[in-house]
Amino acid sequence: MGVDVYLNVAVAGVLTGLVYGLMALGLSVIFGVVRVVNFAHGEMMSIAMYIAVVLFSSFHLDPLVMLVPIAAVMFVFGYALQAGLINPFITRPEHSQFLLVVALAIIIVNALLIIFGPDARTVQTSYAYDSFELGPVIVDASKAYAAAAAIVVTAALFAFFRFTLIGKAIRACADNYTGALVVGLNVNRLYALTFALGAACVGAAGTMMTLITDVTPALGPGYTLLAFVIVITGGLGSMPGALIGGVLIGLTEALAGLLFTPSAKSMFAFGILVLVLLFRPQGILGRKPT
């Protein structure tokens, strides 16, 4: 195998990693602010993936076009979930919150299984086999579009948190819960909004993911774990960290799939997680806990 092969696989891994990063960003935002571990994250992503697949197979709506509408649907779903079910659990012990979300995850996976069956579904776009040639590197068009969309959504989210007043208010909630209450912020509403934003992120990521891979109901838990691996690797609460973690894991998986066997690739992602927990528990870009 020449260097070209490695380069091609590496580029594909980085592009997929950017979409992973967007998925993990949603988790990071939710945990960073609401302090609830969204263990149904990958399951929420598979909901978005199924919406995209059904829209494509029934109405021939391109996932790239449906990115914003599907993210909006997931936004509403996330808002309702936080406002209706999770908010009363904010002050409960960690394992109690965790189990609530695990229960939700179990219900989502099996509801998808009952509705759509166990078989894999795909989106066959007209550009599925297109590619760009950049010197020796051949870039898969679907992956490039998906990665570009992921970057745009991430940038929008950055801008929202940086420049809008609501974004500032949410950051205030994350920094100091009691302080936010004292200055009169409606914390419950902001939490619901944050969860909704996280859900929208994962919705967008899921929609893009249909361009890259098939969807089955059983994928959910795997993506949840992957999102956690990425977020912990990149550093919890760090938005650039999630993106970097995503790229790192995407790259690792792609190269491991090439050098060893594709089915063993997530072993290497877990290996990275263990290394990070050992040598830099706060993650690559995370701040040391005080």
Place this chain on the structure above:
Amino acid sequence: MDTIVARLTDGLSRRAFALLAALLAVLLAAPWVANDYLLTVLIVILYLAYTGQAWNIMMGFAGQLSLGHAIYAGLGAYIPAFLFTRYGIGPWVGFLAAIPIAALCGAVIGFLAFRFGVAGVYFAILTIAFAEFARIGFDHLTIVNASAGLFLPVAQLAHNDLWRLRGSPAMFYYVILAATVIALILSRLLLRSRMGYFWLAIREDEQAARAAGVDTFRYKMYAVMISAAVTSFAGVFYAFFYNNLFPEQVFNISRSIEMILGPIIGGIGTLFGPILGAFVLTGLAESVTSALAAFGIDLPGAKQIFYGICLLLVVVALPEGIWPWLARRLGVAERKR
């Protein structure tokens, strides 16, 4: 010896004693009345009661949330099954080999986590990561047939062979019943020991425990290792009862989730909660399955949705689990200690 008996019975009301004895009598008599289906359901219930108690030692007593207990059951299943199929070594010897390996595995996970301050949810994720690592690893481990699965020879025997764990469902039923009873006794002894009180202190407030001079690292390590070792027997049972092992099933995260549902629904940290939870959950799930079958509905996943809804309802409505509530009703609640 006297102190052990005293520790076991101290604080147990006569009523609680009578209820326990009655339950044990019913369970002992069950194989004579129950048909094969009911007996299989009872075996599943007791299996989950056993694993639930094993998990409860770590989470319920010492407060360390593990979501990867499938790894210990998986090691407990694979090691004796491998020794049996490859070298003809009996399951009990295999179990003796599995105990230290499972405990060592728990020790590695515990060491990595507790030494480097990985706690709470991060710890839970680390345990999942290890279980997933094992799942994929065993899926590629050719010495145990990788993803093709490991099969134990099934032989029709005229008599039960307890030493080689080959025999009728009734024999397996008594084996798992004995294991459940032993686990219950062990749990109570542990909880009433010096270590048990240290665990409770760590669970309630780790910093305070450390300030009071408890070597929290050491006792958390003990909790993980004991829990892992106890869990490994469940794997031995699983291997020899079902006679086939696939990494995809044995190490699957849903195995870990199944193990923890019983104690959560029954009552985390209580002695009887894991047993009660296993009965309630499996009983309800089997009823739902047969009810659906009676209406001619065959939905894969319906049972899991039911599990999910049960879990949701219990977490929302009875955060302490069913047992504390039921114990008060039965008048067998121990006074708050």
